Amino acid sequence: MKQYIGAIDQGTTSTRFIIFDKQGTIISTGRKEHDQICKKPGWVEHDPVQIWENTKLVINQGLETAGIRGNDLAAIGVTNQRETVLAWDRHTGKPYFNAIVWQCTRTHDICDKLIKDEGQDRFKQKTGLPVATYFSGPKIKWLMDNIPAVKKGVNKGNVLFGTMDTWIIWNLTGGPDSGIHVTDVTNASRTMLMDLETLEWDENILSVFEIPIHTLPKIVPSSDDKAYGTTKKEGPFEAALPIGGALGDQQAALFGQTCFEPGEAKNTYGTGCFFLFNTGETIEFSDHGLLTTLGYKIGSQKACYALEGSIAYAGALVQWIRDNLGLVKNASDIEDLARTVEDNGDVYCVPAFSGLFAPYWRSDARGVIAGLTQFANKGHLARAVIESTAFQTKDIVDAVKKDFKKTIDLKHLKVDGGMVTNQLLMQFQADILDVEVIRPKIAETTALGAAYAAGLAVGFWSSQKDLKKNWAVHSKFYPAKDEAWRKKHYSGWQKAVQRTFNWTSHHA
Numbered sequence: 461m462k463q464y465i466g467a468i469d470q471g472t473t474s475t476r477f478i479i480f481d482k483q484g485t486i487i488s489t490g491r492k493e494h495d496q497i498c499k500k501p502g503w504v505e506h507d508p509v510q511i512w513e514n515t516k517l518v519i520n521q522g523l524e525t526a527g528i529r530g531n532d533l534a535a536i537g538v539t540n541q542r543e544t545v546l547a548w549d550r551h552t553g554k555p556y557f558n559a560i561v562w563q564c565t566r567t568h569d570i571c572d573k574l575i576k577d578e579g580q581d582r583f584k585q586k587t588g589l590p591v592a593t594y595f596s597g598p599k600i601k602w603l604m605d606n607i608p609a610v611k612k613g614v615n616k617g618n619v620l621f622g623t624m625d626t627w628i629i630w631n632l633t634g635g636p637d638s639g640i641h642v643t644d645v646t647n648a649s650r651t652m653l654m655d656l657e658t659l660e661w662d663e664n665i666l667s668v669f670e671i672p673i674h675t676l677p678k679i680v681p682s683s684d685d686k687a688y689g690t691t692k693k694e695g696p697f698e699a700a701l702p703i704g705g706a707l708g709d710q711q712a713a714l715f716g717q718t719c720f721e722p723g724e725a726k727n728t729y730g731t732g733c734f735f736l737f738n739t740g741e742t743i744e745f746s747d748h749g750l751l752t753t754l755g756y757k758i759g760s761q762k763a764c765y766a767l768e769g770s771i772a773y774a775g776a777l778v779q780w781i782r783d784n785l786g787l788v789k790n791a792s793d794i795e796d797l798a799r800t801v802e803d804n805g806d807v808y809c810v811p812a813f814s815g816l817f818a819p820y821w822r823s824d825a826r827g828v829i830a831g832l833t834q835f836a837n838k839g840h841l842a843r844a845v846i847e848s849t850a851f852q853t854k855d856i857v858d859a860v861k862k863d864f865k866k867t868i869d870l871k872h873l874k875v876d877g878g879m880v881t882n883q884l885l886m887q888f889q890a891d892i893l894d895v896e897v898i899r900p901k902i903a904e905t906t907a908l909g910a911a912y913a914a915g916l917a918v919g920f921w922s923s924q925k926d927l928k929k930n931w932a933v934h935s936k937f938y939p940a941k942d943e944a945w946r947k948k949h950y951s952g953w954q955k956a957v958q959r960t961f962n963w964t965s966h967h968a
Contacts, residue, residue, distance in 0.1 A: 467907040533701055536702070542710065653671070715912055735857065777849070778845060819855055871895065
C-alpha cells in the first residue's frame with residue numbers, strides 16, 4: 461500500500477505542497493510566495509496564473525525533497541484561502557481578471573445597497589452570513605458589473621466562476637480539455653450564495669446578484685473518492701492520482717486538529733486569524749457577530765456545522781510591519797524586538813486595514829496605532845502588533861461565551877498556524893483569555909486536514925478515530941495573570957477599537 465498523501469495548501473500569501481505519512485508526520489514541503497496586488501486603498505488582488513504556476517513548482521519541490529514520484533502518493537487533498545474568487549474562460553483557461561482576494565473591500569457599494577434594501581442580515585437564515593465585503597458573492601457581482609469581458613462571457617456561456625480550490629482542481633484535472641468544475645461545501649458556504657440546509661446554491665439569492673447558476677461549480681462533499689476526479693498524467697504529478705477531498709483552509713484546520721465533537725474549538729494564526737467552534741449536525745446562529753458555516757462533510761455522512769470568528773489581519777500585520785515600515789528584517793524577528801520592552805507601554809495597534817471582521821463587521825473602520833507617547837519606541841510597537849492578534853481572539857471567544865453562556869466552558873484552546881511558534885504571543889493569549897493554550901505536535905494542521913479528507917476518501921485512513929490517534933501535544937501555555945491585569949489591558953484594547961470606527965463613509 462502507498463505510504464504517503466499529498467496536500468496542496470493554496471494560501472493568501474503563498475502556495476505550499478506538503479507530503480504526510482500515515483502518522484500525519486510531515487515528510488517534505490515545497491513553498492512559494494505570490495504577489496499581493498493592491499491597486500487602490502482596500503483593494504487586494506492575486507494573479508491566478510502566477511498561483512497555478514507556483515502550484516506546479518511547489519509540487520515538484522515537495523516530490524524532489526521527499527525523493528519520491530507522484531505515483532507514490534495515495535491521493536491528493538486541496539485546501540485554500542476562502543472567499544477569494546476569480547472568473548476564467550472555460551475554453552481557453554485564461555482568467556478574465558485577477559482573483560479578488562477575501563480581504564478586498566471594493567464591493568462596499570454593492571453591499572451598502574443590499575443592506576439598504578433589506579438589512580445586513582437579509583441572507584443570514586439561509587447562508588449564516590451577514591452582508592459584508594468579505595464574501596465571494598458580491599465579488600462575483602462586481603466582476604460582472606465592472607469587467608465587460610466577464611459580462612459578455614457570461615452571456616455567451618463561456619465564463620466559469622470559482623474560489624481557489626475550484627481553480628486548482630479544474631487545472632489539475634485537465635483544464636479546458638477535461639477540467640472538473642467543483643467546490644466543496646465549506647468553500648461554498650463562504651460565498652453568501654449557498655443554502656446551509658440543502659447544501660445547494662440558493663436560486664433566490666442568485667437572482668438578487670444576477671449570477672447564472674451555470675457559471676458556478678457543482679457543490680460536493682469535503683471528502684469523496686468520486687467527486688473530484690483524478691490528476692492528469694501530463695500535469696505536475698505525472699500520474700493519474702485521485703483528488704480525494706477539499707476544504708476551505710479554516711475548516712481544514714478544524715479537521716486537522718481533530719475537533720470532531722460539538723464544543724471543540726481551534727484557533728488558526730495565519731495571514732488572518734480564525735476561531736472555529738464545532739456545533740455538530742445542528743445549525744446554530746450567533747447573536748454576537750459570529751458566522752454560521754459548514755465545518756465539513758465526509759462522503760454521505762451528515763454535514764457538520766460550526767460557528768466562526770474571522771479576523772482579517774494577524775500574520776499579515778507582521779508582514780506589514782516588515783515590508784511597509786521596515787521595522788524588522790524577517791517576520792520571525794518581531795518576537796525578539798518585542799522582548800526588548802517589559803509591556804506594550806500602553807500602545808495598541810488595531811489592524812483594520814480593510815475594516816473589522818468578527819464580531820464587529822465594520823467596513824468603515826481603518827487601522828490605528830493608539831496610545832502613543834514620547835516614551836513609546838519600536839519595541840512597544842512590536843509588542844502591540846503581537847498582542848493585537850490575542851486581543852482580537854478574545855473579542856471572538858467572548859462572543860462565543862455570550863452565545864453559549866449555559867453550554868460552553870472553554871477550558872483550553874487548540875492553536876495552529878505559522879504564528880504559534882511565537883512564544884510571547886502564545887503566553888499572552890493564555891493570559892488574556894485565562895485559559896490553557898495547547899499547541900499540537902504538528903502545527904501545519906490546515907494542510908493536514910486536507911490530507912486527512914483525501915486519505916479518508918481512498919481508505920488510507922479507515923475512520924476519524926484513526927485520525928484522533930495521530931493528534932499529540934507539543935506544548936502548553938498556562939495563564940499567569942490576574943483579573944485586574946486582564947481588565948486593564950483589555951479595556952485599553954477596546955478603547956483603541958472604538959477609535960477605528962467611522963473612518964470611511966462605508967459601513968457594511
